[in-house]
Amino acid sequence: xxxxxxxxxMRVKLLRFFTWALILGTVYLNVAGETDPFSIVAxxxxxxxxxxxxxxxxxxVRTRAGLASETRMDTVRKSRWILSPVSTxxxxxxxxxxxxxxxxxxxxxxxxxxxxxTDLQDQYGRLWxxxxxxxxxxxxxxxxxxxxxxxVPEAVVTASVVVPELPAVPEVPKAIExxxxxxxxxxxxxxxxRKRSVPNVDDLMPVGQEIALELIAGGRNLTRDNVIxxxxxxxxxxxxxxxxxxxxxxxxxxASANDxxxxxxxxxx
Numbered sequence: 001x002x003x004x005x006x007x008x009x010m011r012v013k014l015l016r017f018f019t020w021a022l023i024l025g026t027v028y029l030n031v032a033g034e035t036d037p038f039s040i041v042a043x044x045x046x047x048x049x050x051x052x053x054x055x056x057x058x059x060x061v062r063t064r065a066g067l068a069s070e071t072r073m074d075t076v077r078k079s080r081w082i083l084s085p086v087s088t089x090x091x092x093x094x095x096x097x098x099x100x101x102x103x104x105x106x107x108x109x110x111x112x113x114x115x116x117x118t119d120l121q122d123q124y125g126r127l128w129x130x131x132x133x134x135x136x137x138x139x140x141x142x143x144x145x146x147x148x149x150x151x152v153p154e155a156v157v158t159a160s161v162v163v164p165e166l167p168a169v170p171e172v173p174k175a176i177e178x179x180x181x182x183x184x185x186x187x188x189x190x191x192x193x194r195k196r197s198v199p200n201v202d203d204l205m206p207v208g209q210e211i212a213l214e215l216i217a218g219g220r221n222l223t224r225d226n227v228i229x230x231x232x233x234x235x236x237x238x239x240x241x242x243x244x245x246x247x248x249x250x251x252x253x254x255a256s257a258n259d260x261x262x263x264x265x266x267x268x269x
Contacts, residue, residue, distance in 0.1 A: 002015065003062065006062060023051045026047055027044050027048065030044070030047065031043045031044055074103035076091065077103075091106060091107075091110055094110070094143065112147055113143050116145040116146065116147045117140065119148050120132050199241055199242050201246040204231075204242065204246050205249065205253075207236055208227065208249070208253075211230045212227075212250040213254075213257075214230065215230070216254060222247070222250060222254060224240070224243045224247050228240070
């Protein structure tokens, strides 16, 4: 819960002391009825060892997840203390006075402070602490006096901006337009185009004739889709290509049947 509250920025530090008080109360209840020193030590160490492991794990998670307190201040490198103890002490003192908790930010502000001090010395001389205005001295003590940006001499700018002479661009030759392709006249040696073979549908004619008569009797058109539908409904297999080849023969059959119908009626009469 402490980690969750720290993640939500709602951590209550007093709860940690309450938790440790409960742990100490538990340890006391464990050893209150013990008389053997070994039992007392065992019942004391084991709960404290568990509490210590939990605290170490929580500290690790809090540090890795960046849940450390905002009031935590970065430490100064030990090598800096060894190499320059006086200036490092002054830097550490200003970090505390200025409430700068980030060590890189403190180094940046220290750099700006040194440059601002150099500007004051250039402007007022050695007695800059006396000749400078009170506002400038106050801003310098607070570390808020921004250093001036060094101006680049005009001659340097003119000399640095030199436009190099570009080499002459060679003329690009005009692109040659491609000649239009002309088709060669057909010769006797050219291979003729392949003709599509018409599938044989003689085996489908008996069933097709019945289906054609059924379609005409039902008032439906004799089309390829209707022929395929009735073929498949009757349990016969037929492909689209074979149905297309069968359709003209069925139409010819229906036409011949219509022509023969009056003669049959005369004979019947």
